[in-house]
Amino acid sequence: MHAFTKLPAWEQMLKRIVWQQLGEINGKRILDFGSGEGITAAHYSENNSVIAIEPSEEMLSKAWRNDKYVQIAGDVSALAEFESDSFDLIICHNVLEYIDDKKTAITEMSRLLKTGGTLSIVKHNRFGRVMQMAVLLNDINRANDLLDGKNSTASKFGCIRYYEDDDILKWCNQLKLKPANKKSRLN
Incomplete structure (x- = not known):
């Protein structure tokens, strides 16, 4: 494969x-x-x-x-x-x-x-995405937005509605x- x-x-x-x-x-x-x-x-x-x-x-x-x-x-x-x-x-x-x-x-x-x-x-795991934003991408603002319940985006598919x-x-x-x-x- x-x-x-x-x-x-x-x-x-x-x-x-x-x-x-x-x-x-x-x-x-x-x-x-x-x-x-x-x-x-x-x-x-x-x-x-x-x-x-x-x-x-x-x-x-x-x-x-x-x-x-x-x-x-x-x-x-x-x-x-x-x-x-x-x-x-x-x-x-x-x-x-x-x-x-x-x-x-x-x-x-x-x-x-x-x-x-x-x-x-x-x-999708919202908290996994929080960690991705905070740790891997160093984007604390987006991480906090996710913690506040806001949705995220995926480059290929658009808005991730958790x-x-x-x-x-x-x-x-x-x-x-x-x-x-x-x-x-x-x-």
Whole structure:
């Protein structure tokens, strides 16, 4: 997987951690929503049927393709094209922060998820971003803005609209989804 080794070290580490937490997955139907450059879609397409959805033309132009997964250019509205109970696993990693109507997105993903399926959500960590601003970038003003509850920006995607773990739990409860755990942990 040569594209994986070309990623920055921090991104390789993040993907390894998340993939380890998801465990070995074989013979499943997977949706990678907000697939970015397609690294996760390519990884899981080795042993699964994967559909990837990405709205950013820039990301799609850089996508690493192994022709084992289906790539769709689209956003939340593309989810309506799929039948209910279509996927065993839906991956939504660092995506909801860039969606205005998070509840609609989660509701639609819930509809697509098979009974007993898994919705994997990874979210930006506000306090990690505070430390990045303060320690790595020496930007105390932006760090304080984040501590005061203001949003941040990502160079590629624009405004990062943070949400809390409790928001995810609330959405899950409203949709009768059963959270596997409140916070991720390393084994």
